[in-house]
Amino acid sequence: MEKARRNRRGRAILSVAGVLLVLWSAVAAAHLEPEPAGSVGSAAQQAEDATQVGVNERLGAKLPLDLSFRDETGRPVRLRELIVGPTIILPVYYGCTNICNYLQGGLARTLPSLRPTPGTDYRVLSISIDETETPELAAKYQKMYLSALKVPFPPGAWHFLTGDAASIRKLTDAAGYRFKRRGHDFMHPVASFVVAGDGMIVRYLYGTSFLAKDLTLALIEAREGRVGTTIRKVVDYCFSFDPASKSYEFNLLRVSATVVLLCCGGFFTFLVLTGKRGKRNSVGEK
Amino acid sequence: MSVAESKQPARTGFWSDTGKSGIGSWILSTDHKRIGLLYLYSVLGFFLVGVVLGVLLRIELMAPGRTIMDAQTYNAVFTVHGVVMIFLFIIPGIPASFGNLVMPIQIGARDVAFPKLNLFSWWLYTIGALIVLTSLFSGGGAPDTGWTFYVPFSARTGTNVSLAVFGVFVLGFSSILTGINFVTTIHRLRAEGMTWGRLPLFVWSLYATAWVQILATPIIAITLVLVIAERVLGTGLFDPGRGGDPIMFQHLFWIYSHPAVYIMILPAMGVVSEIIPVFSRKPIFGYKMIAVSSIAIAGAGSLVWGHHMYTSGMSDRAVMVFSFLTFIVAIPSAIKVFNWVSTLYKGSISLEAPMLFALSFILLFSIGGLSGLVLGAAATDVHVHDTHFVVGHFHYVMFGGTGFAFFGAAHYWLPKFYGRRYREKPALVGWALMFVGFNITYFTMQVLGIRGMPRRYYDYLPEFADLNLVATVGSWIMVTGLIIVVVNLWRGLFWGESIGENPWDGATLEWSIATPPPTENFEEDPVVTHGPYDFNKGVGIP
Numbered sequence: 001m002e003k004a005r006r007n008r009r010g011r012a013i014l015s016v017a018g019v020l021l022v023l024w025s026a027v028a029a030a031h032l033e034p035e036p037a038g039s040v041g042s043a044a045q046q047a048e049d050a051t052q053v054g055v056n057e058r059l060g061a062k063l064p065l066d067l068s069f070r071d072e073t074g075r076p077v078r079l080r081e082l083i084v085g086p087t088i089i090l091p092v093y094y095g096c097t098n099i100c101n102y103l104q105g106g107l108a109r110t111l112p113s114l115r116p117t118p119g120t121d122y123r124v125l126s127i128s129i130d131e132t133e134t135p136e137l138a139a140k141y142q143k144m145y146l147s148a149l150k151v152p153f154p155p156g157a158w159h160f161l162t163g164d165a166a167s168i169r170k171l172t173d174a175a176g177y178r179f180k181r182r183g184h185d186f187m188h189p190v191a192s193f194v195v196a197g198d199g200m201i202v203r204y205l206y207g208t209s210f211l212a213k214d215l216t217l218a219l220i221e222a223r224e225g226r227v228g229t230t231i232r233k234v235v236d237y238c239f240s241f242d243p244a245s246k247s248y249e250f251n252l253l254r255v256s257a258t259v260v261l262l263c264c265g266g267f268f269t270f271l272v273l274t275g276k277r278g279k280r281n282s283v284g285e286k
Numbered sequence: 287m288s289v290a291e292s293k294q295p296a297r298t299g300f301w302s303d304t305g306k307s308g309i310g311s312w313i314l315s316t317d318h319k320r321i322g323l324l325y326l327y328s329v330l331g332f333f334l335v336g337v338v339l340g341v342l343l344r345i346e347l348m349a350p351g352r353t354i355m356d357a358q359t360y361n362a363v364f365t366v367h368g369v370v371m372i373f374l375f376i377i378p379g380i381p382a383s384f385g386n387l388v389m390p391i392q393i394g395a396r397d398v399a400f401p402k403l404n405l406f407s408w409w410l411y412t413i414g415a416l417i418v419l420t421s422l423f424s425g426g427g428a429p430d431t432g433w434t435f436y437v438p439f440s441a442r443t444g445t446n447v448s449l450a451v452f453g454v455f456v457l458g459f460s461s462i463l464t465g466i467n468f469v470t471t472i473h474r475l476r477a478e479g480m481t482w483g484r485l486p487l488f489v490w491s492l493y494a495t496a497w498v499q500i501l502a503t504p505i506i507a508i509t510l511v512l513v514i515a516e517r518v519l520g521t522g523l524f525d526p527g528r529g530g531d532p533i534m535f536q537h538l539f540w541i542y543s544h545p546a547v548y549i550m551i552l553p554a555m556g557v558v559s560e561i562i563p564v565f566s567r568k569p570i571f572g573y574k575m576i577a578v579s580s581i582a583i584a585g586a587g588s589l590v591w592g593h594h595m596y597t598s599g600m601s602d603r604a605v606m607v608f609s610f611l612t613f614i615v616a617i618p619s620a621i622k623v624f625n626w627v628s629t630l631y632k633g634s635i636s637l638e639a640p641m642l643f644a645l646s647f648i649l650l651f652s653i654g655g656l657s658g659l660v661l662g663a664a665a666t667d668v669h670v671h672d673t674h675f676v677v678g679h680f681h682y683v684m685f686g687g688t689g690f691a692f693f694g695a696a697h698y699w700l701p702k703f704y705g706r707r708y709r710e711k712p713a714l715v716g717w718a719l720m721f722v723g724f725n726i727t728y729f730t731m732q733v734l735g736i737r738g739m740p741r742r743y744y745d746y747l748p749e750f751a752d753l754n755l756v757a758t759v760g761s762w763i764m765v766t767g768l769i770i771v772v773v774n775l776w777r778g779l780f781w782g783e784s785i786g787e788n789p790w791d792g793a794t795l796e797w798s799i800a801t802p803p804p805t806e807n808f809e810e811d812p813v814v815t816h817g818p819y820d821f822n823k824g825v826g827i828p
Binding site: 211256257259260261264267271272 | 466469470473474497500501504505508522
């Protein structure tokens with residue numbers, strides 16, 4: 001009798017608790033707001049822009065290396081001759097009065113602090129997206145940026161290419177880089193990409209300023225196959241690519257928490273396994 | 287020879303039985319009791335510095351506008367008050383001083399597992415403290431970031447943040463080493479018969495605390511190194527302009543600093559669990575649950591750091607999860623409170639000084655804990671975040687909780703180590719003034735916070751003036767009580783009435799040995815036959 005009453009009371013408490021939990025979840029769910037979205041108009045505008053100008057990342061895709069351009073001396077070159085190792089490609093146009101200068105200037109500021117050697121470990125290609133630009137103009141800009149580097153830089157390590165509309169389109173389409181002509185100027189994304197020696201796109205870099213660590217790591221990735229597996233794994237673990245900021249971030253939380261937890265777990269296991277020892281510190285030991 | 291000195295006969299036990307004297311016999315001693323007293327003097331000294339700074343802050347807030355200091359000085363004073371109180375007083379306060387004094391004796395050991403490491407920890411503490419103090423008077427002046435050192439301000443301010451942060455980094459190592467030492471001691475050096483089920487609850491609380499120290503402190507060490515790197519090398523880890531993330535600093539900081547709150551409160555709970563049964567003449571109610579709840583608080587408390595960041599821009603889902611986990615921590619805390627109250631029920635309660643401090647701990651900690659739930663619930667937190675409500679809340683928990691327990695422990699255990707005791711009447715008067723002044727000060731702050739007065743501002747709107755005046759007067763009452771308590775303790779321990787082995791009729795092992803204890807604690811290794819609160823069976827040894 002007493003037991004049955006206690007059981008009933010137990011069930012009653014449980015059901016009250018259950019109802020409270022459900023209510024709490026419902027209230028909590030009601031407070032879960034969706035991510036703030038912009039107005040309908042601005043979203044539609046963005047969608048339209050996105051179809052014409054932007055970057056569809058094609059990581060792992062290969063650039064057609066048999067495309068032909070002209071270098072700053074006017075000599076016709078195939079991409080295959082220039083892309084023989086890790087290469088940073090900057091789609092720009094030399095007549096740009098705005099962002100392309102910042103992009104190339106930003107790279108010129110960062111290149112001297114990179115550990116890999118220019119020319120042997122990596123190359124840089126500025127490629128004009130304007131088919132009307134000439135090798136003379138390209139040569140002028142090469143001179144300007146190489147002198148902006150302020151450190152000796154092999155001229156063959158940073159080429160400034162021009163080409164015809166078809167080659168440019170083939171190249172940018174392969175990289176998912178979409179731009180649009182508007183009069184003498186272009187609407188285009190501020191992005192560059194790093195490719196491996198076989199033309200495979202390894203990483204996209206956004207914005208006009210470059211972090212030395214971002215570039216170095218992208219170049220290391222581009223060298224994949226030639227770099228030892230162990231180093232590659234360590235780098236992969238310590239540095240994860242953050243898709244939101246499009247930048248490498250040292251994954252501190254993961255590394256430090258793992259180390260601390262492993263040490264503590266090991267310490268606890270050691271104490272438990274070795275147990276209480278009969279040996280105690282006594283007068284003689286002190 | 288002065289009158290006072292002539293009244294003070296030579297002390298026995300560990301004070302004199304090694305035959306060594308002079309400062310070297312203290313600062314190079316590996317005896318856990320001497321190291322415990324070194325810690326006690328150090329933390330008490332810093333506590334008094336912190337109190338003076340706190341009183342200055344209250345005087346500044348007595349009236350709107352500039353009262354005694356300008357805004358920049360106010361920023362520096364509240365930062366130093368926080369840094370000194372948290373890193374130099376509360377964190378090492380009970381575990382390093384009373385833990386060192388009492389814990390080895392309570393488990394029947396002659397010393398801690400690594401006596402030299404123990405001394406090294408104190409040296410690290412001293413060096414860290416000196417670095418922190420140096421930072422106040424050198425470079426660009428005292429840090430003005432608040433004790434939390436939040437980026438981006440801490441990475442940019444011209445004040446001497448790098449040195450202060452380095453000092454705290456060194457203090458962290460002292461904390462880790464003490465934790466490792468205590469865990470090893472409790473595992474390895476328990477006397478025969480001292481099973482896990484017979485450990486005094488103070489030891490259980492120190493065990494849980496030590497694990498938090500070992501697990502969480504490395505994180506703050508790394509974080510502080512990163513702040514220095516940010517300032518000196520400009521690494522940009524916390525700078526969004528260079529791909530970093532300032533919120534990451536807040537995560538890293540609170541992953542340590544919230545568990546650190548439990549480093550501060552758990553040993554205090556242990557002290558209360560020792561005092562309440564002794565002064566109620568009843569075995570503790572729910573021994574196992576109190577012991578397990580210490581571990582549960584340490585475990586769950588390590589997962590709630592995000593509740594400091596509800597307004598920092600976390601996702602709603604993260605806010606809900608952290609809010610839920612915060613409420614979970616209330617459960618083991620409440621288990622302790624209910625068990626203490628149940629222990630009091632039908633007990634033969636004796637209201638002496640240690641008991642008064644323990645009882646006020648229960649009340650003040652409960653108020654602090656419940657106001658913590660107001661902050662743990664995301665909806666209400668948004669309203670009172672960064673107001674004086676938060677200041678009132680953590681003073682209730684940290685000072686009303688840990689601070690009162692610290693003085694409870696001082697009244698309870700120090701006579702054992704000095705062989706003399708304080709006078710009861712001044713202790714009661716001092717306690718009463720502290721208790722009344724405390725509530726006037728901090729309860730008023732909570733009301734101010736709910737009405738919208740922000741924290742960390744040296745000025746405020748005229749409508750807050752009356753309550754601020756009340757809070758400031760409350761702080762004077764509290765400090766008067768504090769002075770009476772400290773002076774009474776000091777006089778009593780050096781010139782007071784002598785006491786025997788077991789003045790409170792306690793049943794834990796420290797009451798079974800001579801007063802003051804000899805250097806090796808036990809003449810022969812004790813054999814424990816029953817639990818720590820079986821008062822009918824005497825003190826643990828047949």
